Amino acid sequence: MKKVLFTLLLTVALALLVTPVYGVTWTYYSFNSASSWSDFADGNNNTSPVFYPNGIGFLPSPGLGGEGGEKYDLEGLNFAYDNAYLYVSVTASFGTGVWSNTSQRTFAEGDLFFGFDGNKYDYAVDVSKSELYAVGDSSNWNFIPPYPPVPGGYGNDLIIKNAIGAYNINTGSSFLGAIDDTSQMYAGLESGYLLPGNGDTYIKEYRISRSLLGTDLMSHSTITFHTTMECGNDLLEECRPIVPEPGSMILLGMGLLGLGASLRRRK
Numbered sequence: 001m002k003k004v005l006f007t008l009l010l011t012v013a014l015a016l017l018v019t020p021v022y023g024v025t026w027t028y029y030s031f032n033s034a035s036s037w038s039d040f041a042d043g044n045n046n047t048s049p050v051f052y053p054n055g056i057g058f059l060p061s062p063g064l065g066g067e068g069g070e071k072y073d074l075e076g077l078n079f080a081y082d083n084a085y086l087y088v089s090v091t092a093s094f095g096t097g098v099w100s101n102t103s104q105r106t107f108a109e110g111d112l113f114f115g116f117d118g119n120k121y122d123y124a125v126d127v128s129k130s131e132l133y134a135v136g137d138s139s140n141w142n143f144i145p146p147y148p149p150v151p152g153g154y155g156n157d158l159i160i161k162n163a164i165g166a167y168n169i170n171t172g173s174s175f176l177g178a179i180d181d182t183s184q185m186y187a188g189l190e191s192g193y194l195l196p197g198n199g200d201t202y203i204k205e206y207r208i209s210r211s212l213l214g215t216d217l218m219s220h221s222t223i224t225f226h227t228t229m230e231c232g233n234d235l236l237e238e239c240r241p242i243v244p245e246p247g248s249m250i251l252l253g254m255g256l257l258g259l260g261a262s263l264r265r266r267k
Helices: 002-018 034-039 158-164 246-266
Strands: 074-081 085-092 097-100 105-108 112-116 123-126 131-134 141-143 166-169 174-178 180-185 202-209 222-228 235-241
Touching (some): 074 222, 166 222
Antiparallel strands (some): 097 105, 141 166, 222 235
8 A cells, every 4th residue: 555655656746846837838028029929829819708799799899880800809818927927918909009980089908907716806907007006896997988888889788898897997996016018019910900800910918026916826726817998899808727836846746755755664
């Protein structure tokens, strides 16, 4: 029995020592490095996890005048971390906003919300200021515009509005500190200037100091990201696992090896 237990402990310990530690396949890109963007793919192209009415289904709404769809599309997100920072990249077919010829206005980009263990509104990145905030509760964020909605928006549809959630924070949120960010238009994914069915893809990268969070990242099992647009046209929401850091994995592996060796000596 002890031999079986020793073999099991040895196997688990060695597996922990050699297992990749972060569970994500994303390179920590150098900021302001244009060559970094070539590795991104248009992963969630022109789709949304929210069902839209009037025959649109899960495609971001084209709105009035045929605008929308790809040019308002939130397309993908990557997440990773090291012992000092969280790294998040958002791929979207717009920059800090997108101009609508139909409504003669710019639809604003939503802020990037995230939270731990199922909550998606613990924190928010103010994307216009490159600042991190503690959000707290729903009094500290703005929903998509109420009725009458902006053209192409869904502010008058409570099902859509509740499914989409916030689009930016307000002044009730608590400022935690500045973050690093960079944005790069990547013409290799799409060409053409905001044409129906096409768009210009931007990749935005945020680097957030873990010291600003006021919580131990390793005490949580998952992190959920949530972002949308002012018009409620599309939603990007992704939950990613948090796995032990290299030091924790190595210490655990060494501990199991030591326990196995102790059992073997007793035998």
